[in-house]
Amino acid sequence: MALSRTAIVQGLQKILGAQNVITDERELQQSSIDRLRLYEDVHGVFTQPLPAAVAMARSTRHVADVLKFANEHRINVVARTGRTATEGGLETAVPDSIVLDGSGLDRVVKIDTYNMQATVQCGVPLQVLEDLVRRQACTTGHSPQSKPIAQLGGLVATRSIGQFSTLYGGIEDMVVGLEAVFPGGEVARIKNVPFPESGRGCGDVLLTDGEPRGYRQSGGRQVPVFNELQVLSPSALSTFVTTLTAPDAEALTALEELARAEGLSVEDWSTVRALCACCSEGSPEAHNHEEAPASWPNSRTVGVAAPSDDHVHRLLTAWTAAGPDRSAVDVECQLDRCPSTPKPAA
Numbered sequence: 001m002a003l004s005r006t007a008i009v010q011g012l013q014k015i016l017g018a019q020n021v022i023t024d025e026r027e028l029q030q031s032s033i034d035r036l037r038l039y040e041d042v043h044g045v046f047t048q049p050l051p052a053a054v055a056m057a058r059s060t061r062h063v064a065d066v067l068k069f070a071n072e073h074r075i076n077v078v079a080r081t082g083r084t085a086t087e088g089g090l091e092t093a094v095p096d097s098i099v100l101d102g103s104g105l106d107r108v109v110k111i112d113t114y115n116m117q118a119t120v121q122c123g124v125p126l127q128v129l130e131d132l133v134r135r136q137a138c139t140t141g142h143s144p145q146s147k148p149i150a151q152l153g154g155l156v157a158t159r160s161i162g163q164f165s166t167l168y169g170g171i172e173d174m175v176v177g178l179e180a181v182f183p184g185g186e187v188a189r190i191k192n193v194p195f196p197e198s199g200r201g202c203g204d205v206l207l208t209d210g211e212p213r214g215y216r217q218s219g220g221r222q223v224p225v226f227n228e229l230q231v232l233s234p235s236a237l238s239t240f241v242t243t244l245t246a247p248d249a250e251a252l253t254a255l256e257e258l259a260r261a262e263g264l265s266v267e268d269w270s271t272v273r274a275l276c277a278c279c280s281e282g283s284p285e286a287h288n289h290e291e292a293p294a295s296w297p298n299s300r301t302v303g304v305a306a307p308s309d310d311h312v313h314r315l316l317t318a319w320t321a322a323g324p325d326r327s328a329v330d331v332e333c334q335l336d337r338c339p340s341t342p343k344p345a346a
Contacts, residue, residue, distance in 0.1 A: 003073050005096050008052040011073075012098065015055075015065045020104075022054040031099045034083065034090035049095035051078070058104050060179060060187060068185030070098055077183075081123050082151035085158070102153050110263060113138055117176060117236075117307070119263040122153025141168035176235055177203050177263070193267040193303035196239045196334035202265045202305030203235030214281045222283075237265070237305040239335035240312045244300045245327040252300065255319045264315060265305040270297065298325075308338050 003011070012021045022028075032048040033040055040046050052075075057063045070077045076094035081102045083090065092099065105121035108129065112118070113136045120129060127148045130140050144150060144162035154160075156178065160171040168174070180188050194200040208226035215222045246252050252268055259266045275284055306312045309331065316328040 003075065003096075005052045008073075008075060008096060008098065011069055012053055012055050012066065015069060016057070016062055020056040020058065020062075022056065023052075027054060031090075032092045034085040034088060036086050036088045037091070048091050049093065049097070051092045051099045052096040054099045054101055056101050056104050060105075060181065063100065063102065063181045064185040064187055066098065066100055067181055067183055071183050071185065079153075079157070081153035082125065082146070082149050084146040084150045084154065089158070103151060105153075106151075108132060109261065111136065112263070112307075114308075117263060120152050122151065122156075124152050126150050126152060126155060140174070142171055142174065173233065176237070177265070179260075193239060193265055193269075193305045195269070195272075195303070196241075199335075200231070201235050201239055201335055201337060202237050204231055205233040205235075206230070207232050214279075215283050217283075234337070235305075236307060236337055238307065238333055238337045240304040240306060240309065240331055240333050241269070242302055242304060242312070242316065242328050242331045244302050244316075245298050245325065246300050247298060247323075247325040248296060251323055251326055252302075254323065255302070255315075258319055258322075259304070259315055262311065262315060264311060266315075267303045268300055269303050270300045304331075309333060 009021060009023055028050045029044075029046045030041060031054050032046055032050050037048070055062075055066050057066065067077065069075075076092070076097040077100050078090055078092055078097055079100045079102065080090050083103075102121075103123040106123040106125075107121045108124055109119040109121065110117075111133060113133075116138065118129060118133065118140075125148075126140065126142065126144075126146075129152070130142075130147070133140060141164055142155070142160070142162050143164050144155070144160055147162070150160070155171045156175060182188060193202045194204075200206075207229045209229055210226060212224035213227055214225045216225060217223070244252075244255075246255075256266055304312050304315070306315070312331055316331070320326045320328060
């Protein structure tokens with residue numbers, strides 16, 4: 001049975017807090033359209049079904065919880081950030097939809113001018129980021145007409161292009177990694193660090209044949225795997241391997257969180273297991289290949305995807321200093337994609 005508008009609002013308030021759930025009639029009317037229907041907005045004549053509420057997300061967890069709630073109750077969701085769309089993609093075609101607004105996620109996490117990378121949240125306006133990097137003699141290289149008000153989440157979601165795209169490429173050519181939330185509330189991050197023997201790096205964009213060759217479990221759901229046809233766009237991240245002493249699983253989780261905050265990726269290769277052909281092209285849960293260790297082995301082999309060895313050493317130094325009984329030795333670059341130009345003199 002479909003939830004009433006009141007029940008939807010109450011559910012959102014429970015997740016986000018009442019202060020982050022907007023039900024003002026005028027705001028709901030304006031949130032039922034985008035700039036394709038500018039005439040309606042100017043004259044106050046709205047013909048689209050009104051949403052139940054505008055949900056203002058303040059964290060990834062907010063986004064995940066709202067989508068999980070909507071998925072469980074079969075509620076339509078329209079996601080937005082800068083509200084600059086002109087093609088009707090932000091219209092609420094279904095009554096009592098949820099408009100999920102990410103403009104409050106507006107933190108610039110990090111600007112790394114040496115490696116020409118910026119880590120930002122989805123609600124950061126493009127103009128704000130451009131102004132920040134210009135102060136350091138850099139540019140985003142992206143300049144759509146909506147630049148003063150467009151935000152990064154919408155730009156990436158719509159594969160935005162602009163006046164400089166023939167030189168720098170579209171927005172998808174500039175994305176090294178991202179964090180996304182699936183409709184069921186599962187949070188996905190580009191974090192897997194492939195074995196260097198594969199010749200593939202973390203963040204490589206691959207073209208596949210589109211035919212499922214097996215399935216894996218991720219976030220409580222089955223995810224298909226495909227055969228690779230070619231590499232469309234290699235990432236700039238090199239692959240490093242190190243041996244860690246980690247007293248428990250929480251220590252490795254702390255390393256993952258530190259890496260994510262720096263725009264890096266780590267993966268515990270100690271947990272990787274070889275699959276037979278039957279499971280590789282089917283489901284690994286079909287039968288057991290080997291028993292998991294009864295106790296936690298403190299020595300872990302970990303892959304790290306990073307632009308340079310300096311990033312890896314800084315990450316591991318911060319991690320070892322943040323908790324007891326932690327150490328890291330033998331950092332080695334096994335897939336080198338570091339820039340060939342020398343570092344500037346100190």
